[in-house]
Amino acid sequence: MDDPAAQLRRETGTTPAAPRRAAGAxxxxxxxxxxxxxxxVPGSKSETNRALLLAAIADGPSTITGGLDARDTQLMRDALRVLGVQIDDDGPTWRVTPAPPGFEMRGTIDCGLAGTVMRFVPPLAAATAGQVLVDGDEQAYARPMRPLIDALIDIGARIGEDVTGLPFTITGRPDLPGGPVVVDASSSSQYVSALLLVGPRLPLGIDIRHVGATLPSLPHIAMTVSMLRERGVEVDDSTPHRWVVRPGPVAARDVTVExxxxxxxxxxxxxxxxxxxxxxxxxxxxxxxxxxxxxxxxxxxxxxxxxxxxxxxxxxxxxxxxxxxxxxxxxxxxxxxxxxxxxxxxxxxxxxxxxxxxxxxxxxxxxxxxxxxxxxxxxxxxxxxxxxxxxxxxxxxxxxxxxxxxxxxxxxxxxxxxxxxxxxxxxxxxxxxxxxxxxxxxxxxxxxxxxxxxxxxxxxxxx
The missing domain is CATH 3.65.10.10 (Enolpyruvate transferase domain)
Structure with a gap:
């Protein structure tokens, strides 16, 4: 019997993303x-992809000026389009319009080799109606994902059994509850940021506790918290290695990327x-x-x-x-x-x-x-x-x-x-x-x- 990923590829006519080829010496x-x-230098990749995802769950359309136009951010834009988000990126200022009510996702989210895509988009997909295959470059299959996948399952996400990394399928549920969750982010702070970003979308918000021995790249988590607060989201990070995000609207905000x-x-x-x-x-x-x-x-x-x-x-x-x-x-x-x-x-x-x-x-x-x-x-x-x-x-x-x-x-x-x-x-x-x-x-x-x-x-x- 086919695994769920193979079945979805056959039904949607999609295939795993091919590895990129070297362009010569x-x-x-x-x-x-x-x-x-x-x-x-062009705009920040980290800020651009966070801004795109927050615009995708905002309470109205918004614009991003000076966003980085590169493979990682193109992959993010294309992934959000699979989730029903409209993005007009024909020019230096991009207009982002959240998915219409009742939209059902279907197809493949191609993560390439982009950590922000493979970590930030699955939580949002888990809270969206429909089903998608999450895939990427062959090199991405070795990148750690298990702690985030386990955390998503713990808050109610429907992901295939025994999944440790790409590729995998997500069957979304708009009523994904959220609530308390424990994650070991020793291998990537992106796990924490990914859960933070989806927090305001969940009925119970999210209460994240990091339990690993180390927590790398703290400035990236601080960036995520700051960008949430700029959009009116309430985040309590007063306790070390704990972040509580209250449910509620994400205010649409026009931004310029550093x-x-x-x-x-x-x-x-x-x-x-x-x-x-x-x-x-x-x-x-x-x-x-x-x-x-x-x-x-x-x-x-x-x-x-x-x-x-x-x-x-x-x-x-x-x-x-x-x-x-x-x-x-x-x-x-x-x-x-x-x-x-x-x-x-x-x-x-x-x-x-x-x-x-x-x-x-x-x-x-x-x-x-x-x-x-x-x-x-x-x-x-x-x-x-x-x-x-x-x-x-x-x-x-x-x-x-x-x-x-x-x-x-x-x-x-x-x-x-x-x-x-x-x-x-x-x-x-x-x-x-x-x-x-x-x-x-x-x-x-x-x-x-x-x-x-x-x-x-x-x-x-x-x-």
Whole structure:
């Protein structure tokens, strides 16, 4: 007998999402001189996908301006459309209209390799009439989901038996009650955010208790709570590791999305490792994004950092420093920080990131393998990496279909001759224009250098 997933594929004519293919080798460009550039990065993926889901359950239509247009956010928009949400995204401002009353979902939710889609959408599907198959890229099948699935079943969701991860079917129920639930979010804070986001939709709200030994990426949970409160949802987080969301309407709100600070990391780090100067425009003075830790991290690594009217400016001093750092609150920065550490004198330690073994790839194993491939000496620890200084050389840097790994490889290629990434297309997950922005950064640097030597121009010490 077919399993429910196979039966739904046959009935709806859908098939599992095919893994994305690599787009061919990409020689990482070398920075012949210090990098000098002004860079504008696109909107935050984390904020965009939360804004989309909240707009989908709001009490009326709303708009999102400056939302990230990338694979992860396209997958979120398409997933919400399966749930009956209307999204007009033909332009820089998107209009989102919640599903009409009585809508019944049917079809496939394609999560790709997007953690926010595979974690945030199933709770909403569980509270919607109809049935869907939740599927994704083959690599996504290994990403942890069991704690969230068990939590959803505990609050009344109808999900196939013995489900541990993708693919699985959900038979929705508009009367999904909610109420108290216990979840071990040690492997991903997204479990907590996923339950928080559906909380106001449930008749009993939701009372979430985290019971795991660790809780990574707390800023992402803070972002979720803040965005709920901005829409009039009552959230009580006064008790550590407990969140109570009261049922009630989610106010429609027009929003503008901040730049993605984590995606700014490789550009700012380029200034630090080349002794140059890079400004990322639009840097917020207050934010819940984990990337807000970058200024302190880059200062610890030896750079100078200044937040001004134009944005955040990082200036390399020519003297990198080894660090000993806990990145549990901003683990997505690990690949870029590890790449900088591989260029710094002295042994560096990155701690608190055991959970990134379950991200797009096992990032700790991938970083160990690829940094060692270029001549570094790296040891995995229980919760991170120890990186020892070595003279690096060129070679192929494998990305494992992971955009953050590609950022790390491109960064190393600025300093190390003949580094080739096996797939730059994976950066489309959160920043499709990364290759163009990277090359533009170097083009701006060439123009800056030419201005220093042009007859009649101010020299490096000019006014």
């Amino acid at each position: 990409w020689p990482a460009p070398r920075a012949e001189e210090r990098v000098h550039a002004v860079v504008s 730049p993605d600070l984590s995606n700014a990391a490789p550009f700012l780090a380029a200034a630090a490792i080349t002794g140059g100067r890079v400004t990322v425009t639009g840097w917020p003075r207050e934010t819940d994004q984990p990337g807000a830790l970058l200024p302190g991290l880059l200062t610890d690594l030896g750079a100078e950092v200044e937040l001004g009217a134009e944005g955040l400016t990082v200036t390399g001093t020519g003297h990198l420093r080894a660090i000993d750092v806990d990145l549990s609150a901003a683990s997505e920065l690990t690949p870029v920080v590890a790449a900088v550490c591989a260029l710094a004198p002295g042994t560096s330690h990155i701690r608190g990131v055991a959970h990134i073994r379950g991200h797009e790839t096992d990032r700790l194993a991938a970083l160990e393998a690829e940094l060692e491939r270029l001549g570094s000496h790296v040891d995995q620890t229980a919760d991170g990496l120890t990186i020892h200084p070595r003279l690096l050389h060129g070679g192929t840097f494998r990305t494992y279909a992971d955009h953050r790994m590609a950022h790390a490889g491109a960064l190393l290629g600025l300093i190390v001759d003949d580094v080739t990434l096996d797939d730059i297309a994976c950066t489309a997950k959160t920043m499709p224009q990364f290759p163009e922005l990277w090359l533009d950064m170097l083009h701006q640097s060439d123009e800056w250098l030419a201005a220093q030597v042009r007859p009649g121009a101010d020299g490096p010490g000019g006014s």
